[in-house]
Amino acid sequence: MTHAGRSVSILGVTGSIGESTIQVIEELRAQGADVPVEAVTAGQNLKVLVEACRRLKPRFAAVSDPTQLAAAREALAGLPVEVGAGPSALEEAGARPSDWVMSAIVGAAGLAPTMAAVRRGALVALANKECLVCAGPLFIEAARAHGATLLPVDSEHNAIFQVLTHPERVEKLTLTASGGPFRTATREAMARATPDEACKHPRWSMGRKISVDSATLMNKGLELIEASYLFGFPSEKIDILIHPESTVHSFVHYVDGSVLAQLASPDMRVPISYTLAWPDRAAVSAGRLDLAKVGALNFESPDLSRFPALDLCRNALQRNAAATTALSAANEVAVDAFLESRIGFLDICRIVEEAMTVLEEGDAGLIAKSPSSFAEVVAVDQAARAAAQRIAANLAAA
Ligand SMILES: NC(=O)c1ccc[n+]([C@@H]2O[C@H](COP(=O)([O-])OP(=O)(O)OC[C@H]3O[C@@H](n4cnc5c(N)ncnc54)[C@H](OP(=O)(O)O)[C@@H]3O)[C@@H](O)[C@H]2O)c1
Known part of the structure; x- marks a missing residue:
């Protein structure tokens, strides 16, 4: 099937990737393509969600916070859309029948809704790299077992996918x-x-x-x-x-x-449209x-001393899948702390490194082996978040 008639869902419709995805869909619709939208999700931003629902006309819209259900219903009143709230509604958005699902919720919060799409064998356009980093081999194995197709949206992985002949x-x-x-x-x-x-x-x-x-x-x-x-x-x-x-x-x-x-x-509309049209290509007006x-194309090696994150990631990858789960979770906590001005920029990598050491040396040996179930992934993720939060709090207090 080409993109013509492919039904879609967008997890994280209110974000930057969500907006680029809407623009691609609008452009295809303007060319006469039928692109029905089954479901969309948002985190907190009801205003942008309402606008997205006006533009896309989805059947179902979900927000992440269960206490926002009444507010979301009120904001979306007048639009022909069913509304849900909370983790189960986000998963429902992934589980609802659509051919193609854009996974663009930021962070490990995207894992469960994306897995709902994977479990029904959908075409999954994967922008959210954290769910792959977090659940790694289990995620890939689930996609294989359920016949889901993973289409990378990250521009680098999309590029590799395009030339991996x-x-x-x-x-x-x-x-x-x-x-x-x-x-x-x-x-x-x-x-x-x-x-x-x-x-x-x-x-x-x-x-x-x-x-x-x-x-x-x-x-x-x-x-x-x-x-x-x-x-x-x-x-x-x-x-x-x-x-x-x-x-x-x-x-x-x-x-x-x-x-x-x-x-x-x-311009992210290039890889997004590639995954939506795959294995065909769609005509989009994204930047030429x-x-x-x-003029010139320049290349240089990364400076590993100023950017220690690269070695942290390489070491975690070489260690095992529990280490990559922990690294991504600790980084989410550290980035939040930086964005809230509780720590400095260089503290981000410091926190990740120290959290990895805590988990390595901890009694439970939580990152001694790769997780063998999603429950183990969640346990490692939570332990890493707790360790990173403690380290961030100490740094903020120092
Ligand atoms: N932007 C890019 O160019 C780009 C390129 C490659 C890969 N990616 C990846 O794509 C993903 C999205 O990136 P982005 O730039 O679009 O991020 P963003 O602009 O911050 O959007 C994030 C989306 O996730 C939602 N969200 C946040 N926390 C949530 C939670 N706890 N539960 C449910 N939904 C939640 C947000 O909802 P609200 O805003 O409504 O709260 C929003 O819809 C990331 O994993 C990123 O690494 C992005």
């Missing part, structure tokens, strides 16, 4: 990274960075959590883990290269010396690449 003949993958707002900053300047400075990304306009992750390069480290789980390559076969122009979105190096890449303007204007 011979997976068994790959020598290595290279993920490109813009370098973020502090690519050339000193550690002293980074220590003083405010949340707004960290969120001022030079190339991409994104939600605040991923923007901070891009500034620490934790985002690239999470993407390293994501690429490893998604494409089945070990850490040693995945390189990271800083590429400030964000034009080449990744490389696949083959055994004959050929290197394939996908290029595009830094003008290479003469871009």
Whole structure:
């Protein structure tokens, strides 16, 4: 089936990826395509949810907070949409029958609703990298067992997906990274960075959590883990290269010396439309690449001393899937603390590193082996959050 007539659901419709997804759908509808919307979800933002429902006309809308049910019903009164609230409503949104589901809730909160889509064998457009980093091999195995198709939306993974013609003949993958707002900053300047400075990304306009992750390069480290789980390559076969122009979105190096890449303007509508139309392509007006204007394409190795997140992620990936669960959870807590100005920018990686040490040395040996069930994933996630919260509180009090 091509995208014509494909029904869709959007988990995280009120976010940055949600908005880009709406724009792609509107553009396809304007071309005469029928794109029925089954379900959408929001976290807190009722105003944007109402606007999204006006534009998309979904059958079902869910908000994450169960106490917001009455407010959501009132806000959406007058629109022909069923309303739900709370974790079960978010899962219902994923479980409702649609051909394609955009997974764009930020953080591990996206795992359960995305799994509901995976369990019914949907086409899952995966923007939320944290659910893959969090549940890793179990998530991939569930997709295989239920016949779900995972379509990567992250521009780097989408690029690899587009040129991965011979997976068994790959020598290595290279993920490109813009370098973020502090690519050339000193550690002293980074220590003083405010949340707004960290969120001022030079190339991409994104939600605040991923923007901070891009500034620490934790985002690239999470993407390293994501690429490893998604494409089945070990850490040693995945390189990271800083590429400030964000034009080449990744490389696949083959055994004959050929290197394939996908290029595009830094505009998320390109990978989103690719996953919606897959295996076809859709005509979208997303930014066109003008290479003469871009001029030069530059590449450099990442500075691992200023950006310790890369080694933290590589070490966790080499350790096991419990370590990647813990790392992602600790990072979510640390980024929240930074965005709320309770800690400094450099404290983010410090907290993640210390939380990993606490879990490694803890009596329960929680990250001694990969989780064998989703319940174990949740236990590791919660322990890592608790450890990171304690460390953040100590740093804030110091
Ligand atoms: N933005 C990009 O260019 C980009 C690129 C690649 C990958 N990604 C990934 O895509 C995901 C979304 O990124 P984004 O930039 O779109 O983030 P965002 O703008 O912050 O949007 C996040 C979405 O998740 C919802 N949400 C937040 N907490 C929630 C919770 N506890 N339960 C349910 N829903 C919750 C938000 O709802 P409310 O706003 O209503 O609270 C919003 O709809 C992230 O995992 C990110 O790493 C993003």
